[in-house]
Amino acid sequence: MSPAELGPGSVCAVTGASGFIGSAVTRALLRRGATVRCLVEPGRPTPNLEGLDVEVVPVDIRQAAALRDALEGAASCFHLAALFGFWPRDPDLFYDVNVRGSINAVRTAVDAGCERIVYTSTVATIGLDGTVDGSSATEADFARVEALHGSYKRSKYVAEHEVLRLAAEGAPVVLVQPSFPVGPGDERPTPTGKVVLDFLNGRMPGYVNTTFNVAHVDDLAEGHLLAYERGRQGASYICGGENMAMDELLSSLAGATGLPFSDRRVPKGLALAAGWLSENVEGRLLGRSPQVPLEAAQMSTTHMRFDDARARAELGYTSRPAAEALADAARYFVETGRVRPERVALMDR
Numbered sequence: 001m002s003p004a005e006l007g008p009g010s011v012c013a014v015t016g017a018s019g020f021i022g023s024a025v026t027r028a029l030l031r032r033g034a035t036v037r038c039l040v041e042p043g044r045p046t047p048n049l050e051g052l053d054v055e056v057v058p059v060d061i062r063q064a065a066a067l068r069d070a071l072e073g074a075a076s077c078f079h080l081a082a083l084f085g086f087w088p089r090d091p092d093l094f095y096d097v098n099v100r101g102s103i104n105a106v107r108t109a110v111d112a113g114c115e116r117i118v119y120t121s122t123v124a125t126i127g128l129d130g131t132v133d134g135s136s137a138t139e140a141d142f143a144r145v146e147a148l149h150g151s152y153k154r155s156k157y158v159a160e161h162e163v164l165r166l167a168a169e170g171a172p173v174v175l176v177q178p179s180f181p182v183g184p185g186d187e188r189p190t191p192t193g194k195v196v197l198d199f200l201n202g203r204m205p206g207y208v209n210t211t212f213n214v215a216h217v218d219d220l221a222e223g224h225l226l227a228y229e230r231g232r233q234g235a236s237y238i239c240g241g242e243n244m245a246m247d248e249l250l251s252s253l254a255g256a257t258g259l260p261f262s263d264r265r266v267p268k269g270l271a272l273a274a275g276w277l278s279e280n281v282e283g284r285l286l287g288r289s290p291q292v293p294l295e296a297a298q299m300s301t302t303h304m305r306f307d308d309a310r311a312r313a314e315l316g317y318t319s320r321p322a323a324e325a326l327a328d329a330a331r332y333f334v335e336t337g338r339v340r341p342e343r344v345a346l347m348d349r
Contacts, residue, residue: 004116004229006076008033013074013114015039015061015105016081020193021120021178023048023185024221025078030054032225039070039081048185061101064108071112078224079105080120084152091151098155099162106166106173117173118228121160123213123238123306124153126177136213136243136307139177139236160236167234174231178220179213179240179306182329186217189333195246196329199253199261200339206264207246211303214249215241216325219318226315237311242322249326256327258348 006012012029016022017038029036030052040046042058049056059070061081071077083097102119109117127143148154160175167173186193192212198204223239231237244252250261311317333339334347 004076006032006034006225006229010034010076011037011074012076012078013037013039013071013109014078014080016041016079016120017054017056018044018046018048019080020048020186020188020190021181021217021220021224022078022080024181024183024217025080025224026052026054028218028221028225029078037070037074039067041081047187061105062096064104067104067108068112071109071114074109074112074114076116076118076228077105077109077112077114078118078120078228079109081105082120082156086150086152094151094155095158098152099159102159103162103166106163106171110166110171115172116228117171118224118231119160119163119173119175120224121163121175121177121236122153122156123177123179123240123304124148125157125160126238126306128302128304134303134305136305138307139238139310164234164236172233174227174233175236176220176224176227177236177238178223179215179238179308180304181215181217181220182325183217184328184332186329186332193329193333195249196253196326197333197338199250200257200259200330200333200343202259202340202343204250205262207250207262210246211243211305212246212249213240213243213304213306214322214325215239216320216322216328219320219325223311223315223317226311226317230315232314235314237315237317238306238308239311239317239319240306240308241319241325243305244322249322252323252326253330256323257330259343259346 012034014022014026017026018040026036026038036054038049038054038056039059040056057070059066061067083094106117125143126137127141128137148157180192182192189197220239227237254261334344
């Protein structure tokens with residue numbers, strides 16, 4: 001693919017535009033002067049798009065005809081729509097949305113004449129076997145399928161390979177594998193955002209010794225635009241930030257807010273046992289969402305270090321210090337009323 005520029009006059013379609021990273025990509029495109037068409041799940045609230053000069057189009061990415069109409073006239077497609085969760089009531093839905101939906105989105109974008117497509121994958125599809133010695137995983141570290149816990153990771157793994165297949169057949173698609181985003185717009189919140197929010201609300205009596213690659217959501221968004229402009233067809237790019245141990249992350253939050261944090265470590269075995277018990281009793285026996293999904297417990301005991309050198313060398317990707325990203329996330333949760341007043345009163349602001 002030849003170099004492409006995003007700017008005034010560019011008509012860009014963004015699926016999943018109301019989501020955390022999707023809305024950040026939307027804002028980044030607007031800053032470039034592009035015209036943005038936001039494709040969102042029908043009936044889904046869109047607070048992250050409020051006040052933005054965009055066209056909002058409700059569409060189910062699994063419906064080719066409706067998607068084709070929504071993509072009409074767009075020169076580019078950023079496909080970020082995905083189903084995420086730790087405990088699926090219907091595992092097949094993950095494959096329906098994340099695999100079939102992604103195949104449909106890429107094929108339909110090609111048919112609609114999109115010159116380039118950026119597909120958002122995840123670092124969850126990358127193998128971590130080589131990181132036990134403290135090293136960081138790259139795009140070349142392939143995962144063992146049996147090590148991918150949960151329907152989300154497995155469906156994204158399959159989807160990624162189907163998108164690579166389409167790229168090999170000629171689809172002008174580049175893949176981005178974002179690490180763990182933090183920052184404004186984290187409604188749900190994401191797993192990393194939940195760590196930040198739990199810390200702010202004083203709901204972390206202890207922590208599991210794990211490692212995250214923490215990145216500001218706006219840096220990840222810029223990485224998507226750089227992938228569009230400079231990425232190689234069929235290539236995958238990790239976009240990340242800093243690798244931080246959990247105690248470093250909590251210490252950073254404490255420094256930004258003035259709130260204390262507990263240095264009590266929870267043993268790995270205890271965390272896994274809590275996840276197994278919660279999933280089997282609450283999930284399978286009682287039929288409700290478990291407080292501690294087993295997949296979340298498994299993730300909390302895994303060191304997830306990543307190296308985004310390829311994106312930095314080929315795309316010119318950069319990221320700000322993780323401390324800034326965490327401080328922005330804390331500010332967002334406070335400003336949106338997600339932090340208990342008595343905790344806000346204790347903060348240095």
